[in-house]
Amino acid sequence: MTARSRPPLRVGVFGLLGAGNLGNDGSLEAVLGYLRTAHPRAVVDALCGGPETVTARYRIPATRLHWYRGEYRTANRAGAVLGKGLGKLVDAVRTAAWVRRHDVVIVPGMGVLEATLPLRPWGFPYALFLLCASGRLLGTRVALVGVGAAPIRDRATRALVRRSARLAAYRSYRDELSREAMRGMGVDVSRDEVHPDLAFALPTPPAPDSPGGQVCVGVMDFHGGNDDRARAGEIHRRYLDGTTRFVRALAEDGRPVRLLTGDGADAAVVAAIIEAVGSPLVTASPAASLAELMAETAAADAVVATRYHNLVCALKTGTPTLALSYAAKSDALMARMGLDAYCHPAREVDAERLIEQFRELEKHAAELRQILAERNLAAARHLDHQFTALTAAVLPEEPS
Incomplete structure (x- = not known):
């Protein structure tokens, strides 16, 4: 098979994307810009929090992250508790099925390895663990790109985050504190690099007119x-x-x-x-x-x-x-x-x-x-290096 006749790379993006957090979506936009420039033949889709928004805004197919639609609502009734519990089992199967369809899955930025805001271990930390475990079991490379991390006191959350990081094929962080946090959790970070936040790779728009002194x-x-x-x-x-x-x-x-x-x-x-x-x-x-x-x-x-x-x-x-x-x-x-x-x-x-x-x-x-x-x-130069390193690690260059 010639290089040109090889099938295109199948790349998934994963996270709480399209769910209302502009920072998360900005990280996704930066990674999509990189993929469209460096890997224009790649076929990209998402497993995310807001699939309708991601598809409409970024023109890629998207699947809902959780089977149970009330995942992030407090479960006050027996039906909701049952739904959440069943959802954990269904999501394990759904995540594995989605992961196996890809060569690489990228988690673009976001504070996926931290708990600086209120967080339950069986919410997103569990979803990230399912992703990384599925990648390791099925031979799909999972890349945590420019992510944030912080020390975590809750034992269950810390265990899931630590295991997820260890299972990933590639890790880089948005600051030195994040790398040190993962080192403190027992993750070998000797090959992990630190780069500016992915949003620094986005174009800077021209400023609109505004009142003086705003x-x-x-x-x-x-x-x-x-x-x-x-x-x-x-x-x-x-x-x-x-x-x-x-x-x-x-x-x-x-x-x-x-x-x-x-x-x-x-x-x-x-x-x-x-x-x-x-x-x-x-x-x-x-x-x-x-x-x-x-x-x-x-x-x-x-x-x-x-x-x-x-x-x-x-x-x-x-x-x-x-x-x-x-x-x-x-x-x-x-x-x-x-x-x-x-x-x-x-x-x-x-x-x-x-x-x-x-x-x-x-x-x-x-x-x-x-x-x-x-x-x-300086940030722009660092991010050029980040994307070059990502390509070398998990996304081999394709013929145009």
């Missing part, structure tokens, strides 16, 4: 992490109160404020802030993709944001950015981009201190824009 404030339906369940309500109230007070102070100074989100769950926080501030200067962005979020941040004088990929969007467009940091990954990202002095804890938002930090950020805006321009060039 500030983008990225908000989040934040209740703490997996270990904060006992005080989730208190954390949320403190976060919302501090962020609202900060937005109110900007509006009282005559600054237009654009509220950004990164997940459908954040809409309630946006509504609460707009109602509490009661100013026409405060508006909500309708952005439904990372490209649209980047357009918003590119048009702003400055950005203050919580969600990780809101930060990525702002930093990639070279806009001076202050992080309301809810996890070590946010601090690591800000440090990598040279803005580690501009972090504020999301669990304890102090509006007065936040305003002081914001004024300091704006005072040094010109210098920070130059630093970000240099760091973005």
